[in-house]
Amino acid sequence: MRSDVSLRPLDENLLQELLAAAAADADPVEVMPPVAGPGGWTDERREAFLRFHRSRSLCAEPVESTYAVVVGETVVGAARLFPLTDARRAVEAGVWIGRSYRGGGVGRAVLRGLVDLARAGGAERLFASTTAGNMAVRRLLAELGAEPACDGGDEVTAWVDLADG
Numbered sequence: 001m002r003s004d005v006s007l008r009p010l011d012e013n014l015l016q017e018l019l020a021a022a023a024a025d026a027d028p029v030e031v032m033p034p035v036a037g038p039g040g041w042t043d044e045r046r047e048a049f050l051r052f053h054r055s056r057s058l059c060a061e062p063v064e065s066t067y068a069v070v071v072g073e074t075v076v077g078a079a080r081l082f083p084l085t086d087a088r089r090a091v092e093a094g095v096w097i098g099r100s101y102r103g104g105g106v107g108r109a110v111l112r113g114l115v116d117l118a119r120a121g122g123a124e125r126l127f128a129s130t131t132a133g134n135m136a137v138r139r140l141l142a143e144l145g146a147e148p149a150c151d152g153g154d155e156v157t158a159w160v161d162l163a164d165g
């Protein structure tokens with residue numbers, strides 16, 4: 001397991017670094033909700049990225065906890081834990097890593113870190129959803145003991161029991 005990967009609670013400074021990392025090294029569709037208009041990292045999309053994180057994590061009543069994924073001292077992605085109100089003591093996990101850092105074990109370290117944070121926060125189960133073709137996430141979730149379920153369409157969901165381990 002990589003020891004140079006850390007999860008730092010998002011703040012305004014890290015948010016600016018996160019936007020720079022996303023714009024340089026990821027596709028908008030991988031890292032934020034869709035925004036109408038021309039593709040790519042337009043000014044509108046950059047603003048929407050900042051608004052998105054501020055409204056979810058950096059406001060007076062955050063709806064989820066977001067972390068900058070830091071390798072060494074470089075922000076390379078984001079991870080989040082979203083409490084699921086309709087499922088007792090469960091959180092939803094999400095993560096993206098910049099293209100040039102993928103495939104090197106960063107995602108594995110992030111998911112382990114999210115499991116530790118979720119457990120420390122009192123969660124008993126961790127939920128994740130992805131597309132059927134996202135073999136990297138599916139592999140990482142399977143390593144955590146999740147049993148992925150297909151909905152018959154393109155979505156795969158998985159639950160990790162945090163009581164294990």
Ligand SMILES: CC(C)(COP(=O)(O)OP(=O)(O)OC[C@H]1O[C@@H](n2cnc3c(N)ncnc32)[C@H](O)[C@@H]1OP(=O)(O)O)[C@@H](O)C(=O)NCCC(=O)NCCS
Pocket residue numbers: 030094095096097098101102103104105106107108109128129130134135136137139140
């Ligand atoms: C998904 C994501 C977070 C994974 O992060 P990562 O740093 O690339 O992941 P890691 O390198 O730690 O591990 C990926 C594992 O999946 C494996 N993998 C990748 N593609 C695979 C494929 N097509 N089939 C089987 N295994 C695959 C890798 O080989 C690796 O396992 P290994 O170390 O045993 O070889 C990253 O690719 C990403 O940010 N993608 C875009 C956004 C996204 O899809 N987010 C997830 C939404 S739920």
